[in-house]
Amino acid sequence: MKKESIEYLIQEFLKSYFGWEFSLKKRVLAFLCLQFGDSGKGKFSNLFARWAKVIVRPSGGDNSGHTSEYKGQEVVTHLVPSGIFFPDKINIIGSDTVVNPESLLKEIYYLKSLGVTFHNFFISLRANLILPSHLILDGLGENKAGKGRIGTTRKGIGPCYADHTARRGLVMNHLLNPEIFRSKLRALLNYHEQVISGMGCGYEARQMLEKINPDYVNSIGEDGLFNADNIADAYLAFGTELAGFIKNTDKMIRGFLGKENIALEGAQGIMLDVDYGTGQFVTSSHCTPAGMAKGAGLRECDIDASFGIIKGFYMTRVGKGPFPTELGGADSEIWCNENGSKAKELEGYADATIFDPDPFIQGVALRRHAHEYGASTGRPRRIGWADLPMLRYALEVTGVQHLILTRLDILTGVKTINLCHSYEYDGPDYTYGEKIFQKGMIIDEAIPDPEFLENCKPVYKEFAGWETDIRGLTDDTKLPVQLTKITRYIDAAIDHRARIAIISTGPGPEETMFMP
Ligand code: IMP
Numbered sequence: 001m002k003k004e005s006i007e008y009l010i011q012e013f014l015k016s017y018f019g020w021e022f023s024l025k026k027r028v029l030a031f032l033c034l035q036f037g038d039s040g041k042g043k044f045s046n047l048f049a050r051w052a053k054v055i056v057r058p059s060g061g062d063n064s065g066h067t068s069e070y071k072g073q074e075v076v077t078h079l080v081p082s083g084i085f086f087p088d089k090i091n092i093i094g095s096d097t098v099v100n101p102e103s104l105l106k107e108i109y110y111l112k113s114l115g116v117t118f119h120n121f122f123i124s125l126r127a128n129l130i131l132p133s134h135l136i137l138d139g140l141g142e143n144k145a146g147k148g149r150i151g152t153t154r155k156g157i158g159p160c161y162a163d164h165t166a167r168r169g170l171v172m173n174h175l176l177n178p179e180i181f182r183s184k185l186r187a188l189l190n191y192h193e194q195v196i197s198g199m200g201c202g203y204e205a206r207q208m209l210e211k212i213n214p215d216y217v218n219s220i221g222e223d224g225l226f227n228a229d230n231i232a233d234a235y236l237a238f239g240t241e242l243a244g245f246i247k248n249t250d251k252m253i254r255g256f257l258g259k260e261n262i263a264l265e266g267a268q269g270i271m272l273d274v275d276y277g278t279g280q281f282v283t284s285s286h287c288t289p290a291g292m293a294k295g296a297g298l299r300e301c302d303i304d305a306s307f308g309i310i311k312g313f314y315m316t317r318v319g320k321g322p323f324p325t326e327l328g329g330a331d332s333e334i335w336c337n338e339n340g341s342k343a344k345e346l347e348g349y350a351d352a353t354i355f356d357p358d359p360f361i362q363g364v365a366l367r368r369h370a371h372e373y374g375a376s377t378g379r380p381r382r383i384g385w386a387d388l389p390m391l392r393y394a395l396e397v398t399g400v401q402h403l404i405l406t407r408l409d410i411l412t413g414v415k416t417i418n419l420c421h422s423y424e425y426d427g428p429d430y431t432y433g434e435k436i437f438q439k440g441m442i443i444d445e446a447i448p449d450p451e452f453l454e455n456c457k458p459v460y461k462e463f464a465g466w467e468t469d470i471r472g473l474t475d476d477t478k479l480p481v482q483l484t485k486i487t488r489y490i491d492a493a494i495d496h497r498a499r500i501a502i503i504s505t506g507p508g509p510e511e512t513m514f515m516p
């Protein structure tokens with residue numbers, strides 16, 4: 001191992017942080033976001049891919065976007081694990097994922113065009129198949145919900161997971177058994193057709209399907225909306241292309257336990273988790289270490305350490321749903337979800353500064369400064385200060401004990417940093433099991449219900465910012481005192497339940513501070 005290489009630094013970090021004995025054995029590490037996603041998991045999966053032999057993306061679908069650097073170029077991946085950029089690594093799309101084979105193939109072609117090879121790449125035979133009808137149901141659900149919509153990525157994620165849970169979904173392995181696939185597909189499309197006609201959305205669905213692929217649509221007057229034969233032919237053709245990758249990856253990964261280092265690459269974030277996230281404003285997969293282990297065919301106890309990733313002192317959210325610390329509140333939500341766009345923001349708010357008295361403008365300035373635009377959708381990400389009640393909740397439900405702070409370099413030069421240390425409840429009485437929350441109560445740990453969070457006013461503690469550029473800093477003793485004051489405050493505010501293990505001081509792999 002070359003001294004001072006990233007691999008060497010990671011190994012030294014594991015030795016000093018977890019102890020010598022820890023670093024002697026092959027380990028399973030999980031990397032997950034404790035917020036609403038987009039916290040910089042891509043960088044850490046990519047970084048630890050140098051340490052791991054096996055990198056697994058256990059859950060979620062092409063709703064996520066991970067940004068990595070490859071040959072000096074920024075590359076966004078959606079489903080393929082970040083270890084793909086290292087030819088000697090084994091990359092696996094796990095069993096709790098939802099896979100749109102067409103979009104996966106596009107991603108593979110794109111990466112291949114950059115010189116990436118796929119000889120060590122596998123997809124679980126149990127990964128769930130996203131069908132064109134799932135895209136339509138997702139889109140129709142959003143269109144019908146009007147103001148109550150979730151703001152999904154419209155990639156068919158929710159409907160695909162719903163079919164899985166309702167025991168009628170299709171999986172990758174069905175593509176290897178054409179007759180079984182055709183008959184199951186026909187039954188599922190019939191069911192989707194009934195749902196669509198029950199919604200009274202036949203015409204809208206037809207228009208959407210035309211856009212996805214005109215071959216998938218029956219002519220008007222023919223039997224039904226979906227041309228099941230054409231969809232089956234197309235999917236079986238995708239299956240032929242993907243066949244070499246489809247394996248019993250659960251068994252494969254279990255076989256690596258104790259023999260190779262394994263990194264689990266999370267998707268989305270705890271506050272978007274289907275069980276623990278903010279009510280209906282979530283994705284449909286499990287984002288916890290337990291969920292990640294299951295998606296990799298492992299048990300939670302097989303994970304040796306889970307790293308919870310949070311943005312350094314600010315956070316973002318894409319789509320709808322409660323966000324107590326959002327700068328600009330409802331105006332920002334409407335701007336990011338309805339009226340705004342990156343282009344409009346770059347043009348119309350060229351002079352926005354973080355020092356503006358209007359929180360909405362502060363938010364725009366911070367977003368522009370931090371380039372917080374969706375990797376998958378290009379949408380402006382809603383932005384606000386770090387929320388400690390939410391962090392306490394996320395730590396409580398995940399049991400995560402190690403934190404990674406990302407994007408800290410972004411806040412250099414910002415005069416005042418606000419941390420939301422608690423909420424003041426400002427709504428009607430809200431019953432949560434045995435508890436009743438009343439107006440004026442101070443809340444230290446978030447509960448995830450949207451109806452509750454919408455009435456929580458953040459209570460901030462103000463900190464002075466720092467001026468010294470910390471970009472690329474790797475030595476923690478050189479961190480500005482103002483910054484360490486904030487990290488110490490966070491340590492205490494979360495009752496030392498988790499330790500800051502790593503600080504990211506820039507997007508590059510070497511711009512990483514491993515804490516002793
Ligand atoms: P879905 O996962 O497309 O069903 O979207 C459900 C919610 O999760 C929406 O608010 C999305 O914006 C959000 N979401 C899904 N994936 C991501 C992600 O990778 N980053 C941030 N938000 C996401």
